[in-house]
Amino acid sequence: MSPPRLALVPGEPAGIGPELCVRLAQQPRGDCSLVAFGDGDTLVAAARALSLPLQLLPADAVATRPGDLPLHAIPNAVAVEFGRADPRNARAVIAALETAARACLDGAFDGLVTGPVHKAAINDGGIAYTGTTELLARQAGCDVVMMLANAIVRVALATTHLPLRDVPDAINADSLARTLRIVDAALRTRFGIVAPRIAVLGLNPHAGEDGHMGREELDVIAPVIAALRAQGLHLEGPLPADTAFLPAKLRDVDAVLAMYHDQGLPVLKYSGFESAVNLTLGLPYPRVAVDHGTALSIAGRGIADPSSLFAAVDTCARMARKAVAA
Known part of the structure; x- marks a missing residue:
């Protein structure tokens, strides 16, 4: 049985989500494969800020080395400044969530892992948003x-x-x-x-x-x-x-x-x-998110604790394997 394939959404691009994804990419994984849905330039900038290697691969590629991360590119509208959420990027944040979730609904992925989003920035960007849980429920109709x-x-x-x-x-x-x-x-x-x-x-x-x-x-x-x-x-x-x-x-x-x-x-x-x-x-697929916010005040400084994202991936992979076994 092949390991489950998980969609990974960094969340708010100006927050700690991108750098946590970069840290995640440094860890070899045998329990699942990961494909990020988001902006490649932001992930590269986060890797540079952390002085960590990052090689973005096509979405259908397989990560084989620390720092490899397959990417389904969803570009931001404007360049990111870590620590300053820009409402102009709200549509890209929502597009990443909806595209990754749709891929799970279509069976291309076995689970969804999401980073923290900034509700105010999304609403200020002209999108009525109460939370990712509600967004995914509406999309799936359940x-x-x-x-x-x-x-x-x-x-x-x-x-x-x-x-x-x-x-x-x-x-x-x-x-x-x-x-x-x-x-x-x-x-x-x-x-x-x-x-x-x-x-x-x-x-x-x-x-x-x-x-x-x-x-x-x-x-x-x-x-x-x-x-x-x-x-x-x-x-x-x-x-x-x-x-x-x-x-x-x-x-x-x-x-x-x-x-x-x-x-x-x-x-x-x-x-x-x-x-x-x-x-x-x-939901028809497992979805696991981090249990913390965007932490804009420390974004890009390399001090954010990745434990919750690591735990989210571990949990989602276990849930996906249980669903397949059932």
Whole structure:
């Protein structure tokens, strides 16, 4: 079986994404092959800033030496100055994401790895953009779930980037059941877990205290859990969020579903931010992103930590192999 072929998108060209891709190209890989989708001049400039070798190859070539990187060229509109995001390059950033994702949908690639993008620069460039997760979901025409993961824990989100006052209204039986089914299916097909165990957090402190501190657990979360258990899913909850992440509890579960962004992600990032990755579950292909921003303030200085990108590639390659095996 040949190793999976992964599409690699550096992200915001003025940020640390290009230099992280250059560092990635220095590592020999037997678990996958990589093709970058982006601007060649920016990658060359990043390599020069890092004093590292970089040989850009045709997209259908095979990397054989440290510094080799096959490239599907998507030129920027204007030359890049590291540290200064230019909205004129927004269309190239989006084109790289859409082209790479389309190649995955068409079966030319087995997975997608993405670097950090700059939302403000894209919107200032005249493109309405809320996030890459949403962009990929629209393109593929499917429902998705955001999950972040490191070596300690996997945390999926029932809601993502919402104001806290809007979260309770966004949690309803249909959306919660759909989210749990997507997480369960992804753990089976992308991670090879035969009977995944998912811990479901409550929304309120102490999971509502039997309705004394909110009724969402009684009226929505618990009934959904009961219905899905009857369908064969292995779910535990609703659990109080303040104790669900204790090491003894995590040993018994394969993933945790948090009700909102800051309920679950601070714990994950504290337990291993450098190696954390961001996954989009529910797509027809595995997509894994770095779990950090563009870091414009240090771009081009050669001090950015590549750990999250390395972990993203490792995770995406494993997920792609599991999907092929299934």
